[in-house]
Amino acid sequence: MSIPTENVGSLPRPMKLQAAIADYDAGKITKADLKIEQDAACKDSIERMEATGSPINSDGEQRASSFATYPLADTLAGTGLADNLAGDGQYFAIFTDGHHRQLPRLTGGPFKYKTYAADYLKEAMPLANKPLKQAVIAPSMLYLLYPLDGEIEGYTREQFTEDLVNECEKDIRKCFETGAQRVSIDFTEGRLACRNDPNNPWTGRGMLEEFINLNNRVIDRFTAEERKNIGIHTCPGGDCDSTHSADVDYADMLPSMFKMNAGYFLIQLASEPDKERIYKLLGEHSRADANGVPQVCFIGVINPLNPTVETPEQVRDDLLLASKYIPVERLGSTDDCGFSPFSIDVKPKHGSPDFARDVAFQKIESRVKGTQMASEELGLN
Numbered sequence: 001m002s003i004p005t006e007n008v009g010s011l012p013r014p015m016k017l018q019a020a021i022a023d024y025d026a027g028k029i030t031k032a033d034l035k036i037e038q039d040a041a042c043k044d045s046i047e048r049m050e051a052t053g054s055p056i057n058s059d060g061e062q063r064a065s066s067f068a069t070y071p072l073a074d075t076l077a078g079t080g081l082a083d084n085l086a087g088d089g090q091y092f093a094i095f096t097d098g099h100h101r102q103l104p105r106l107t108g109g110p111f112k113y114k115t116y117a118a119d120y121l122k123e124a125m126p127l128a129n130k131p132l133k134q135a136v137i138a139p140s141m142l143y144l145l146y147p148l149d150g151e152i153e154g155y156t157r158e159q160f161t162e163d164l165v166n167e168c169e170k171d172i173r174k175c176f177e178t179g180a181q182r183v184s185i186d187f188t189e190g191r192l193a194c195r196n197d198p199n200n201p202w203t204g205r206g207m208l209e210e211f212i213n214l215n216n217r218v219i220d221r222f223t224a225e226e227r228k229n230i231g232i233h234t235c236p237g238g239d240c241d242s243t244h245s246a247d248v249d250y251a252d253m254l255p256s257m258f259k260m261n262a263g264y265f266l267i268q269l270a271s272e273p274d275k276e277r278i279y280k281l282l283g284e285h286s287r288a289d290a291n292g293v294p295q296v297c298f299i300g301v302i303n304p305l306n307p308t309v310e311t312p313e314q315v316r317d318d319l320l321l322a323s324k325y326i327p328v329e330r331l332g333s334t335d336d337c338g339f340s341p342f343s344i345d346v347k348p349k350h351g352s353p354d355f356a357r358d359v360a361f362q363k364i365e366s367r368v369k370g371t372q373m374a375s376e377e378l379g380l381n
């Protein structure tokens, strides 16, 4: 049994697709016109990811407005916003390069997804020759749609939370029913919750434990057998080649994160300054038995924000070092983040989204090769 390897989910959208999204927002083209570009980008993403040798792939989230807003709006600019939402919600994150990303604001109930991740997966399945995974958004992120203070008239926080948990459960179940082999939950707000940024009020509210409990309300609705294939992704953000919480010490977050009863974790690590210290933390805090399922640690070996392609040897060496601290049967490899979690992303350090796509596939190929090399070295094949 070799070391498993899996991507997070997204790829940069081709420049042609990003232009089509802008034209759609401006009313210059129809939704059907936009879909032609999305179809082409999904097909290209799956074909090229499969060509890297990767055992499991995704459609690169080419149809999604972002990893967080896909259930709520057709585009990042807010075209096709779901019912009971307004565009002017709180900042989800302020990035180190100064740009920010904002969430919509809930104006009333009930809270319902407009689009489920499985709606995209359904389109991707016929294009794939290998198993597909699907990423979904965590309830803890969408919890931030509700105003931080006070209550919405006629729709209590408790009512909203119950609706949210039901929708997130449905989102995951539909992915498995549609044919996903694995489903990972994006939890980028976990590390950000430890940041306490005065410019971003929610980060100073000590919400991490609340997030963990909320996510477990969804995860605990699944059997141990199902949870083997339900993952959690943690990272310091990855948008426009910039991060939002890389300065937060993982030691503040990881012990809480592993309280979630998920079967695997996709953990940003390639861009950490002291990887060995974090490998050690993973070995200490991940659980061999999380209510019936072992927690497998997929360590990040690829940095999607940096155009320099990691070599397979670097990937191998990271895994070999990690295997000193994490039991090999609970070790995997991944990328630090999606390659473009938001649909509109010029990938400034790469020069262009199209070039960043080429780089992404080279990086995935290195991850696959290096993971294979580590498996051989550890006598797993």
Ligand SMILES: [Zn+2]
Pocket: 008, 188, 233, 234, 235, 236, 237, 238, 336, 337, 338
């Ligand atoms: Zn991420």
